[in-house]
Amino acid sequence: MQRKNYFDYVEEKLAILSIRVKNRGKLNILDVHMHSENFYRDFINLLYGWSLENANNRLQNIEAIDLIDDNVKLIVQVSATATKTKINNSLSKKSIEEYAKRGYTFKFVSIAENADQLRQQKYNNLYNIGFNPKKDIYDISSLEKDILNLKLQKLEEVYQFIKAELGNMPDCVRFNSDLTTIINILAEVKLDENEPLGNINMFEIDKKIEFNKLDIAASIIDDYKIFYNQVEKKYREFDKMGLNKSMLVLQSLKKMYIDALLKNKYDNSDLLFVGLIDEVKEIVINSSNYFDISKETLEACASLLVVDAFMRCKIFKNPEGYAYVIT
Structure with a gap:
């Protein structure tokens, strides 16, 4: 809004x-x-x-x-x-x-x-x-x-x-953020739409979209879910930089989602999804380790992380039996 x-x-x-x-x-x-x-x-x-x-x-x-x-x-x-x-x-x-x-x-x-x-x-x-x-x-x-x-x-x-x-007035305190580090890493990635998705179950992801009534945000998920494997690779690289780095990022996204629900910050699921992307961007911009990347790149990288967290069961409710990975 x-x-x-x-x-x-x-x-x-x-x-x-x-x-x-x-x-x-x-x-x-x-x-x-x-x-x-x-x-x-x-x-x-x-x-x-x-x-x-x-x-x-x-x-x-x-x-x-x-x-x-x-x-x-x-x-x-x-x-x-x-x-x-x-x-x-x-x-x-x-x-x-x-x-x-x-x-x-x-x-x-x-x-x-x-x-x-x-x-x-x-x-x-x-x-x-x-x-x-x-x-x-x-x-x-x-x-x-x-x-x-x-x-x-x-x-x-x-x-x-x-x-x-x-607008350029410095904030009182600016913190280093792992969320920003992974955004900076993703900003350097050339996304390949043709990379095979392997064992990702697209039917289950579509079922979760429908279950959460994500009518408008569904297009964002469709645009970025195809890059799941590339995000996964960067998370693995990220984990080499320190213990549990990717887990901490995903948990921070989950906490943002829970906080938004508890505070009734958004009127519906679509606004909540887009709102989480905006909140990620705000955290990144206000972090001490933020690199100066373009507005469009930041938007894309923030969307990648939120869609990835959606697929991995970290945000939004999962329908019964949901399993995005085929075992």
Whole structure:
């Protein structure tokens, strides 16, 4: 489901940015804070259709004001610190008075901390500027709730923006992955459609496809099941690199399948099958040992592994008496 893919990507990148802002703030490294101000200016403008500008373009270091939109009369403070004291201090600044007289609304955006408790507080609004804590205090969670309700076309715009701004941002931790190693190995293989399949029982595989109601995904299985022997050979090579390597990869695929079932991540078997391929690709891309291979090659190799796991009884239910190998 594309909506889920877009939202999951945006949620992950905003979460990583939030963690980086918080951790760097503790070390008094504030470069990310500075860039986040402009990032959130453009992000919020896209999300809500505002025309916020950086207040520093008018006057350097205006107290309590980071962004201004004269069209809808908004002033916004973007902060990594989210406390009642912080907001009270901002509302008491002399710079607020002018905008209060002109009918502006004050909004507070927390970019590192949850602000649920702040929305329940009462504040000392010295100049009586427009400010309703319940709707004028934002945090990552409240922004994500609004993103979740966007129409698909708008959600895609947000996704493309986040991808452009944060897509190359390094993850907090990147691990070496055996799954990625076998993908890298398969990426170098010239697949031969004419290689004999030997003792593979295609009737049993077709029966399992029907049993699991894989109507659309059946075409993916048909495309890649013919390469079973070549995958088997590469697994044997892989096992020479370390004890139980292929078994651990197959078990990781099985766990992905079980997790998806337990969390009801997909609406039907076809979506589950394709979803597993996408999850394999995501793990590979985010692994420290990932080689830069083409999108098409990664798609094919991920499909090979998932189809192979399907044939080997690791994922999806087996019909009674299922045996993909003829003995």
